[in-house]
Amino acid sequence: MQTQDVLKHPMDAATPGSEIAAMYLAVRARSLALVEGLTPEDMGLQSMEDASPAKWHLAHTSWFFEQFILKEHVTDYASPDDRFAFLFNSYYVQMGPRHTRSNRGLISRPDVDAVLAYRSHVDAAMLKLLAEGGPEAQIIQELATLGCHHEMQHQELLVTDLLHALSYNPLLPAYREPSPRNVTEAAPLGWIDHGGGLVEIGHDGDGFAYDCEGPRHKAYLRPFRLASRLVTNGDWIHFMEAGGYETAEHWLSDGWARRERDDWDAPLFWWQQDGQWWSYTLRGPRPVDLNAPVVHVSYYEAEAFARWSGKRLPTEAEWEVVARDYPIKGNFLNSGNYHPTTPQNPNDTQLWGDVWEWTQSPFTPYPGFRAPKGAVGEYSGKFMCNQFVLRGGSCATPIDQMRPTYRTFFYPHQRWQMLGLRLADDV
Numbered sequence: 001m002q003t004q005d006v007l008k009h010p011m012d013a014a015t016p017g018s019e020i021a022a023m024y025l026a027v028r029a030r031s032l033a034l035v036e037g038l039t040p041e042d043m044g045l046q047s048m049e050d051a052s053p054a055k056w057h058l059a060h061t062s063w064f065f066e067q068f069i070l071k072e073h074v075t076d077y078a079s080p081d082d083r084f085a086f087l088f089n090s091y092y093v094q095m096g097p098r099h100t101r102s103n104r105g106l107i108s109r110p111d112v113d114a115v116l117a118y119r120s121h122v123d124a125a126m127l128k129l130l131a132e133g134g135p136e137a138q139i140i141q142e143l144a145t146l147g148c149h150h151e152m153q154h155q156e157l158l159v160t161d162l163l164h165a166l167s168y169n170p171l172l173p174a175y176r177e178p179s180p181r182n183v184t185e186a187a188p189l190g191w192i193d194h195g196g197g198l199v200e201i202g203h204d205g206d207g208f209a210y211d212c213e214g215p216r217h218k219a220y221l222r223p224f225r226l227a228s229r230l231v232t233n234g235d236w237i238h239f240m241e242a243g244g245y246e247t248a249e250h251w252l253s254d255g256w257a258r259r260e261r262d263d264w265d266a267p268l269f270w271w272q273q274d275g276q277w278w279s280y281t282l283r284g285p286r287p288v289d290l291n292a293p294v295v296h297v298s299y300y301e302a303e304a305f306a307r308w309s310g311k312r313l314p315t316e317a318e319w320e321v322v323a324r325d326y327p328i329k330g331n332f333l334n335s336g337n338y339h340p341t342t343p344q345n346p347n348d349t350q351l352w353g354d355v356w357e358w359t360q361s362p363f364t365p366y367p368g369f370r371a372p373k374g375a376v377g378e379y380s381g382k383f384m385c386n387q388f389v390l391r392g393g394s395c396a397t398p399i400d401q402m403r404p405t406y407r408t409f410f411y412p413h414q415r416w417q418m419l420g421l422r423l424a425d426d427v
Helices: 003-007 019-034 054-073 101-106 112-132 137-166 233-241 253-262 299-308 316-323
Strands: 191-194 197-201 217-221 224-227 270-273 276-281 284-287 356-362 388-391 408-410 424-426
Touching (some): 137 276, 224 316, 316 388
Antiparallel strands (some): 270 276, 356 388
């Protein structure tokens, strides 16, 4: 795969005619940078139904621009292959039938070069359309902005799905070369107090946000406090050594059943070797850093840890009203670490980046929520059932995505994403 050749296709020479064109160029280039160094075999791996091959992510994000923008707004647009509409649809029922999700890893053809050519084809058409303007320019730019943020979500999935797939290789290969470890000690656990009361949360309509982030609404909070730092690997080992995985009283009933079924006794990707805990990361196998935030734990595990600690998980409203007073900076995908780190500054709360933080809030619609009409309305609304909200972004999240109202969501048993936790307590 000649990725460098793709980076030199005509879009690099284009002069962006608008802010959205510049965003489009940057986002599309980052996706290609994330697959540099991967082999075609790497690009086709699918380790479970929840994950997708890197090649599929590159194709699906192009499909999104093609289906929602180019086919709708360019009368003479022609896809390089009309069958791609079936192969690379994800879950948009209104866009027609789609390939079985669990079988994405079986799509050996189109090969990687054909997928990269598909991206180039879509890029050329998109940049031409964005430069033209015209009466539909506003709706096109809004959809292109959504498409860019959609692709950023898939950039996160691309690296975490690849981590899960590579973890099955006995050679434990590294996605990126190992890097020196930060040996800073974790700060002592403190608390950030909040007086509660009537607050407003949710997006106010200024700038981009996903539909599920609004409408802005009032919520009443009792006085509470958030932990001043994330739960660390060292904290988690204390939980394990205290019998946390063997004591049913700490666990929700569904969580205990899942722990027994899947034989959980540690976070995902952990194993013990010569009396020391190790973990598999995107930079290869590493001894577990006791001071770094724990990662790859499910909602069930996070909730059990909080109960064992005599604390609880925060609600998403509690998290938002505290976090919006802190600048959005931290260890994101752009940092190039690809794993959680211990901050150099002991006053760093790590409210942003490193790990997504589980909340106790179910992913449900805010008061007054209405999904947009048409297939684009399937983006979030139809998933508002049986999942929990996480906040703050992670070391695999592009920082461009982050804002205090951003809600992501996963099922309570899922662990392969960069998922961690912060404790909360009542005052």
